[in-house]
Amino acid sequence: MSRNFINTLVFLLFLIGNYNFLFSQNTVTKQSPIVPNPSVYIATGEDFNLDNELLINTTNLPLEIQNYLTIEFRKLYGISLRYTTSKGQLNFKTFRNVPKDSYSINVADDITITYSSEQSCFYAVNSFLQLVKQNQDSFVIPKCFVDDAPKFEWRGMHLDVSRHFFSVDEVKRYIDLMAFYKFNKFHWHLTDDQGWRIEIKQFPKLTEIGAWRDSTVIGHANSKPNQYSKGKYGGFYTQAQIKDIVKYATDRYISVIPEIEMPGHARAALAAYPEYSCTGLKHGVEGLWGVFDDIYCSKMETIDFNKKILDEVLSLFPSEYIHIGGDEAPKTRWKECENCQKVMKENGLKDEHALQSYFIKQIDVYLTSKGRKLIGWDEILEGGLSPNATVMSWQGESGGLEAAKQKHAVVMSPSSHCYFDHYQASSSTEPLAIGGFLTLEKVYSFDPIPKELNIQDRVYILGGQANVWTEYIPNIKQLEYMAFPRMLAMSQALWTTQKPTYVDFEKELVVHQFKLLDRLKVNYSKAIMYPKIDYLRTKNGIGIVVHSIVADEKFELEKVEKPSFNNHTVTIHNQITQKDTLYFDRTRKSNFTKISTITVKAETLKKALRFEINSNSTIGLPVNLITKPNPKFNNRENLALFDGVRGSRPWKGDEWLGFDVDTIQFELDLLKSSKIKKMNIGFLMAKSSWIYLPQHVEISVSKDNANWTALPKADATEYFTQKVNKKARYIKVQIIADHKIPEGQPGEGFHPWTFIDEVEVIK
Ligand SMILES: [Zn+2]
Structure with missing residues (x-):
């Protein structure tokens, strides 16, 4: 059933049902405070006052969702809920014969949530949680009508727990935050070169040895020579802990997709079982970030080893999809390995790319025989795509496009829009990251459907996902900083059918969503509120204007050396406004080869932004x-x-x-x-x-x-x-x-x- 049809249906209900109040008063339509934005949001401009204790009619409210609502409501607003089985202030109705994840919320003289499936009831409850706002001392909800359903079925967030380890409670917090913004796939990157994080009973050394590294590179891996902190680092999840997390996610309608990397990114596994490498030589668990030549050998023994690992993985994860990595596997060792060359010869494989495809195919056949679906990074296209494989496209859009053309399912997560380990602001005060630049605005512009894709092949795009690689994310605070608020922009891209403009989204974030994140104690980035700098070319050099999305923001120049400021020399602690220009003049001899360090402090943020101008004799040159x-x-x-x-x-x-x-x-x-x-x-x-x-x-x-x-x-x-x-x-x-x-x-x-x-x- 199409969204248009549903909207029409809702509109008809509107006219005949108890939604008439909207028309009897001055109807105001405005952007929804809910993120991701629902398909329909109409508000009257009036508020519904929440009593100190909200009375909820639990008829038609599944118990797990009732528990969730109680806990989250108290956590967010400090309000307890009361329950009844007769009419309450909040009532639930079921609504069949509509798309499975659709729901509506009607806030008038009382509140009614209507839903089509348990999952959509959960989505409705999360929207309801976000509608609450504080007016002086009391809490209110705008009188409104909401009608909603998701755009894409795959709305994923990924977390790498190999490069840095996150505890069970930290993973649960991540899942909570995902649920709040209606993500439904948790891609859990459990194995990599720097640590094996899942207990496998048949191969205890995977965690005894593979979960621990002796050193970790300090600073950026590109800064040579590399320096290392000594000391054991690591951790892993027992099978009991994994079951607990999977249940926790399932209760929040999130499916957990485990990733077990092969044939590359296997250094931790090979530290424990070197016999499954090509050389058989023992290496430690890696302490540097990067891509390494030692990968799994493609001999039958290795494939059997991985099948046995997957047996235990399947018993822990009910997910339809199992991620097997498949990315960044250098073929250096395979070219020199007798065993690998033998496999190639016996199977008539023309090169090592075909061998990679052969490796993945063995695993694909195995997973398919167990009723599961293989998903892998777009390198699994190399040498031919295995028959049942789903592709997760990270190297731009081309892999996803190619797979969809071959009628394979695709999840889009191009690094250009979906890599939350990249910098989100250019300030020199940003904490160290891997590199790259991904602003909130760019995430917001993400569309999982590549423009070049034929209409008939669009059905193969399941949705999209943001990936959080943790080489430079050592703890949960930093994880939250990198993920928020970009996760909100991603939820818009994956859920919302008609996105508002970015400017409107940004305003709503600052006005409402940042307050919710504060209530949830999320360490989110305020980069969108930082002072921004425009550079202009002037006759004799350049000019700099500082501005911000915060209206009337004032900036204090804390430290400036030598530029002219509106043709006056700047002294420390000058206040500037968004209208002032700082000039750097290449004809002034005193400026030559002088580095000016400028620190701008924004009043609202109490945050200083530092930047350097290398004022020399060629600045601003044509x-x-x-x-x-x-x-x-x-x-x-x-x-x-x-x-x-x-x-x-x-x-x-x-x-x-x-x-x-x-x-x-x-x-x-x-x-x-x-x-x-x-x-x-x-x-x-x-x-x-x-x-x-x-x-x-x-x-x-x-x-x-x-x-x-x-x-x-x-x-x-x-x-x-x-x-x-x-x-x-x-x-x-x-x-x-x-x-x-x-x-x-x-x-x-x-x-x-x-x-x-x-x-x-x-x-
Ligand atoms: Zn080999």
Whole structure:
């Protein structure tokens, strides 16, 4: 039955039923305070007062949901509930012959929740919990009518408990927060190189050895040389604890999908049972983050080992889907392994990608025989997709598109919109993260249906999921910080049929949802309220304007060195408004090669934002970008390379220009001829994001734009610098990158990204 039909039905009920009050008064329609937003929300503008104890008619209210409502209501608002079996202030009705997860809430002289299934009753109760707001000393609910049903059947959140371990109570809290925002799939990443977290009775060493590592890398894995904290780190869940968590989730209408990684990301398992690797050599549980060459050998013994593990997994998880990973499995060992080569020969497999497909197929057949469905990351497409497999697409949309075209079910979780381990703000005060940049607005714009997908293949897209990898998330506070409020934007993308504009969503967040998160004591990010900085090109340099979504926000400049401020020198503790501009002038000798550290403190947030301007003699210089950056990484296109802001490491996205072509060219005009000492170009190396150094840089200089002198071709480095020692006005730069990421490296076979920032001409 279509949503349109349901809406029409509801509308008819409206006209004939007890919804008439809406029309008898001044009807006000506004955005719903409920997130994810329901399909229909109509409010009268009046409030329904909640008594100190709300009287609930428990007829038609399932006991588990009654318990949930009682606990959550008290937790959120400190109000106890009273129960009756006759008419209450809150009453429940069932409503058959409508889509299985639909419900409605009518708040008039009393409150009626109408639902089609237990699951939708649970959704209704969560919406009801979110409608409550505080008016002075009392609690009220807006008089309103809500009609709702989900857009997608797969609304997932993932949690990696291998890189960092989370206790049973912490996992339950995560499940509670998922339930509150109507997620229904919990993808539990239980095994990886850095720790095996699930008790398997047949193979006790998996947790005795595999659950513990002796050291953990400190800081970012890209900062070389790596340093390690010593000390045993780890943990695991007993089978009893797993059953407890699965029941806890089931009571909240969330299905738990376990992920048991194979054939890659298996270092913890191989530390316990090295006989299932290709070399048989013993390695410890890994303490560094990344992709490792030692993976499961593809011999029959390993496949049997994994089947036995899965037997126990299946007994613990009733989920229809079982995730087997399948991602990031370098073929280095397989190429040199006698056993692997033998399997290839015996089965007529043309290469190691076909061998990966063969491995996954054995597992697929096994899971299918047990009545379950295999799901894996999009690398399981390599060498041919196994017949019953469902693909979870993380490498952009292409894997998902391909699988849907082949009539396989797909869950979309492209890293561009769904990776909550990426930075959400560019402030230098953000806690360390893996890199990447995923704002709330970008998550909000996520649509699991790729635009290029044919209408008839859209049915294969089950929905979407956000992934939380925990290399840089050591505890629950940080987990909440990375997940919230982005989880709310994701719930909108997966549940809501007609999303409001992002601006309206953001307002509702600050007005209502942040208060709910405060009540739930969630450590959420307030990044959307941070001061934001606009950079403009001026005649002699750049100008900076600070602004915020908080109206009339005032900013205090806590520390500034040397720029001019509305043409006056700034002193410490100047207050600025959203209308003021700070100027950086390249013609002022005193500014040359001076790094200005500016700390802006927003009054409302009591939070300081620190940024550095590298005010030099080329700041704001005109540049002709002959090669255009990819639109995904093209913030402040023409200014980015000369805005005085050096790209941050690990990258937070908005300072860098990103290119995915072999040759990158740009030209500069220094406006007059002068002696140039050297030239600096910043390049980024972030393999896990498929960002690599280019091969080399070619620079030419000229006084007259006619006669050019080429400098020697030089290898690219992260902090590239080349001596010039020539008089010139015009400069041409050509950067040559690789065509393909080499085998065995993250993103192999794809075009590497070249990230550039900042360019400095030192006179
Ligand atoms: Zn092997």
